[in-house]
Amino acid sequence: MFANSLRQGLRTASRSSARAFSTLPARAAARPSLGAGVAMGAAVAGYAMYEASRSPLLLESKTIAGEKGTASERSFVMIKPDGVSRQLVGKIISRFEERGYKLVAVKSLTPSEALAKEHYSDLSARPFYAGLVKYITSGTPVVAMVWEGKDVIKQGRRIVGATNPQDADPGSVRGQYAVSVGRNLIHASDAFDSATKEIGLWFAPEELSDYEPIAWPWVMADN
Numbered sequence: 299m300f301a302n303s304l305r306q307g308l309r310t311a312s313r314s315s316a317r318a319f320s321t322l323p324a325r326a327a328a329r330p331s332l333g334a335g336v337a338m339g340a341a342v343a344g345y346a347m348y349e350a351s352r353s354p355l356l357l358e359s360k361t362i363a364g365e366k367g368t369a370s371e372r373s374f375v376m377i378k379p380d381g382v383s384r385q386l387v388g389k390i391i392s393r394f395e396e397r398g399y400k401l402v403a404v405k406s407l408t409p410s411e412a413l414a415k416e417h418y419s420d421l422s423a424r425p426f427y428a429g430l431v432k433y434i435t436s437g438t439p440v441v442a443m444v445w446e447g448k449d450v451i452k453q454g455r456r457i458v459g460a461t462n463p464q465d466a467d468p469g470s471v472r473g474q475y476a477v478s479v480g481r482n483l484i485h486a487s488d489a490f491d492s493a494t495k496e497i498g499l500w501f502a503p504e505e506l507s508d509y510e511p512i513a514w515p516w517v518m519a520d521n
């Protein structure tokens with residue numbers, strides 16, 4: 299009985315701490331609650347650590363990128379300088395809006411070299427890295443956005459199209475408007491981990507809005 303209530307209480311504590319927005323995976327965000335568990339007593343803390351090791355997927359599924367696999371999932375999308383210069387911003391935003399996704403953050407900026415380098419840090423060994431950073435920091439701004447909704451990371455990649463526009467579906471942004479891999483108009487997070495990293499890199503938590511579009515239940519409900 300005590301074990302059941304303890305398990306229930308700790309699950310609730312883990313869930314609410316993981317629900318708080320964080321740029322870190324929720325497992326890291328949950329550490330303060332484990333610390334509070336220590337204050338509650340060694341037995342409670344020990345049980346919390348056991349729960350954490352037993353349910354890593356649950357604890358890592360909520361970050362600043364929302365909750366993976368639900369309508370609160372979020373993706374970082376950036377219209378690159380060529381998209382802004384070619385005045386395609388409205389058309390690109392319309393694709394996400396018309397599909398039913400929710401715009402929770404948007405800003406226009408010219409990224410610093412440090413920001414561009416960090417954003418593309420996984421490509422630093424690639425021969426095109428220096429040119430890529432120069433392109434993103436050219437002085438023409440980018441439009442940085444966070445979109446929210448069911449499966450938005452995977453579906454956002456489909457809206458964007460293949461990295462090389464020559465391979466992109468004709469109905470995708472890159473397939474309709476781009477021809478060169480070096481000027482492919484737009485970026486979208488490719489996984490929940492990268493969405494977590496990128497949203498945290500480009501936005502402060504207070505820049506992300508929490509609201510419900512009027513058609514939200516009509517778009518996101520399953521039945």
Ligand SMILES: Nc1ncnc2c1ncn2[C@@H]1O[C@H](COP(=O)(O)OP(=O)(O)OP(=O)(O)O)[C@@H](O)[C@H]1O
Pocket residue numbers: 421426430460461479480481482484485486487488
């Ligand atoms: N061979 C290449 N030559 C020039 N630029 C390239 C090349 N390959 C990739 N890039 C640039 O680097 C970006 C990042 O490449 P990556 O392999 O991560 O593809 P992606 O995930 O589709 O792109 P993005 O991260 O911009 O959404 C590409 O969008 C493109 O702008």
